[in-house]
Amino acid sequence: xxxTDSARTAADRALTAAADAAMDAYRTAVATYSREKLKSIxxxxxxxxxxxxxxxxxxxxxxxxxxxxxxxxxxxERGWVDVGSAVTLVVDPVDGSANAAAGIPLSCFSAAxxxxxxxTEAMTCWLHTGERWWASRTESAFRTxxxxxxxxxxxxxxxxxxxxxxxxxxxASTATRIRILSCSTLESVFVATGSADAFVDAGSDxxxxxxxxxxxxxxxxxxxxxxxxxxxxxxxxxxxxxxxSGIVAxxxxxxxxxxxxxxx
Amino acid sequence: xxxTDSARTAADRALTAAADAAMDAYRTAVATYSREKLKSIxxxxxxxxxxxxxxxxxxxxxxxxxxxxxxxxxxxERGWVDVGSAVTLVVDPVDGSANAAAGIPLSCFSAAxxxxxxxTEAMTCWLHTGERWWASRTESAFRTxxxxxxxxxxxxxxxxxxxxxxxxxxxASTATRIRILSCSTLESVFVATGSADAFVDAGSDxxxxxxxxxxxxxxxxxxxxxxxxxxxxxxxxxxxxxxxSGIVAxxxxxxxxxxxxxxx
Numbered sequence: 001x002x003x004t005d006s007a008r009t010a011a012d013r014a015l016t017a018a019a020d021a022a023m024d025a026y027r028t029a030v031a032t033y034s035r036e037k038l039k040s041i042x043x044x045x046x047x048x049x050x051x052x053x054x055x056x057x058x059x060x061x062x063x064x065x066x067x068x069x070x071x072x073x074x075x076x077e078r079g080w081v082d083v084g085s086a087v088t089l090v091v092d093p094v095d096g097s098a099n100a101a102a103g104i105p106l107s108c109f110s111a112a113x114x115x116x117x118x119x120t121e122a123m124t125c126w127l128h129t130g131e132r133w134w135a136s137r138t139e140s141a142f143r144t145x146x147x148x149x150x151x152x153x154x155x156x157x158x159x160x161x162x163x164x165x166x167x168x169x170x171x172a173s174t175a176t177r178i179r180i181l182s183c184s185t186l187e188s189v190f191v192a193t194g195s196a197d198a199f200v201d202a203g204s205d206x207x208x209x210x211x212x213x214x215x216x217x218x219x220x221x222x223x224x225x226x227x228x229x230x231x232x233x234x235x236x237x238x239x240x241x242x243x244x245s246g247i248v249a250x251x252x253x254x255x256x257x258x259x260x261x262x263x264x
Numbered sequence: 265x266x267x268t269d270s271a272r273t274a275a276d277r278a279l280t281a282a283a284d285a286a287m288d289a290y291r292t293a294v295a296t297y298s299r300e301k302l303k304s305i306x307x308x309x310x311x312x313x314x315x316x317x318x319x320x321x322x323x324x325x326x327x328x329x330x331x332x333x334x335x336x337x338x339x340x341e342r343g344w345v346d347v348g349s350a351v352t353l354v355v356d357p358v359d360g361s362a363n364a365a366a367g368i369p370l371s372c373f374s375a376a377x378x379x380x381x382x383x384t385e386a387m388t389c390w391l392h393t394g395e396r397w398w399a400s401r402t403e404s405a406f407r408t409x410x411x412x413x414x415x416x417x418x419x420x421x422x423x424x425x426x427x428x429x430x431x432x433x434x435x436a437s438t439a440t441r442i443r444i445l446s447c448s449t450l451e452s453v454f455v456a457t458g459s460a461d462a463f464v465d466a467g468s469d470x471x472x473x474x475x476x477x478x479x480x481x482x483x484x485x486x487x488x489x490x491x492x493x494x495x496x497x498x499x500x501x502x503x504x505x506x507x508x509s510g511i512v513a514x515x516x517x518x519x520x521x522x523x524x525x526x527x528x
Contacts, residue, residue, distance in 0.1 A: 106445075178444055
């Protein structure tokens with residue numbers, strides 16, 4: 001076994017352990033606590049935003065499981081947990097935590113594996129149903145829709161803000177269909193599997209690394225493209241204050257057209 | 265047993281039979297046919313809009329089951345199927361059919377029972393998971409959030425259109441959170457259960473009776489209110505060309521504030 005094979009085995013084990021821990025913690029949390037408790041602000045996260053109680057309890061379970069399986073963890077609330085491993089998981093413990101806390105069953109555990117500074121594989125797990133989507137950089141069971149034109153695209157978007165109203169409207173009024181599920185990693189899965197044609201943050205710079213890291217692997221290995229609307233590289237780093245306006249698209253052509261529509 | 269009790273028993277039997285038939289037909293359809301086939305246009309529906317193949321196969325299964333159980337059916341594609349019963353089901357066979365055809369797992373069977381011209385009970389069934397929500401006019405296991413103010417409300421919306429852009433933006437920019445799930449009956453269920461505060465068609469007059477009939481029962485019995493943005497009564501009738509801009513809200517106060525925001 002080469003070092004790389006060994007690291008990949010450790011990564012697979014850590015990914016699975018983290019996803020299992022997230023599922024268990026999610027089910028316990030929604031069965032145990034009130035919605036008020038789940039959405040109460042428990043701390044300020046390492047990403048600089050207020051953190052809900054549901055995020056904290058699920059992240060703690062994930063960190064325990066992933067580090068026990070031998071991986072470092074970069075996660076939105078606790079930040080960088082370095083156990084000296086060659087393998088790092090970039091984790092969103094509960095993507096769509098506002099959904100999860102309210103009882104809207106659209107939230108996911110999502111993680112991308114980083115080895116030697118590169119994303120190598122990723123998994124997203126829908127916490128309500130247990131469905132999981134996995135891919136490596138070179139191996140995916142999924143194919144994007146192949147859509148190349150915004151005017152024939154079904155596009156998932158982040159909600160609009162006053163700061164990106166015009167860019168948001170340019171995308172929304174050109175696309176053939178718009179969805180806002182408030183769960184970036186699930187919306188990216190739907191691009192990988194060909195159910196949606198694109199998912200975008202239309203220039204509001206809301207995306208953190210863990211919101212789009214899994215998409216880089218899952219969608220690109222499935223034939224799609226992942227860009228930033230302002231051409232910043234989407235790459236591993238432990239500074240959780242960095243933000244992107246992610247464009248996750250079925251094809252490079254569609255990604256570039258979306259970038260043009262957002263830049264205006 | 266009074267006539268009314270007998271009709272209610274027949275209604276419960278027809279509702280359950282229709283939901284079971286919809287679940288079976290949905291699972292068979294998504295396992296059997298390609299996405300291209302599922303979303304291909306099979307006919308022009310009785311509601312005046314093009315009908316996808318997935319709508320036709322599931323509606324046919326529902327009509328067979330509901331009429332065998334002794335109920336008339338009013339449904340979007342076939343229209344009014346009168347078997348001379350005192351009980352009518354107003355059915356949306358696949359609410360969110362564009363989702364269902366694309367492989368986005370957000371689509372529902374939804375039906376409201378009409379006896380003597382009045383809605384008496386309703387059920388919505390999430391086709392991907394089999395979860396069901398039922399209520400009568402006087403009995404609900406759910407409670408809305410109690411939210412009374414748009415500025416603190418999480419609101420689900422239909423996608424914006426050029427014809428209602430200003431009204432859409434007035435609602436979206438005031439609410440604290442916006443979702444577009446493209447499945448009206450599931451979005452209404454989330455209002456009934458307190459997971460979302462409101463669901464609106466912000467003045468685009470897209471809603472047909474079957475899009476909001478179940479909400480009238482489920483949400484009002486759970487403490488909420490269902491209005492039309494332009495004050496048209498939401499009541500049973502077999503003219504499927506009628507449209508509404510439905511407002512489904514956690515409280516009457518929130519419903520009235522949304523009506524004001526839409527009317528501008």
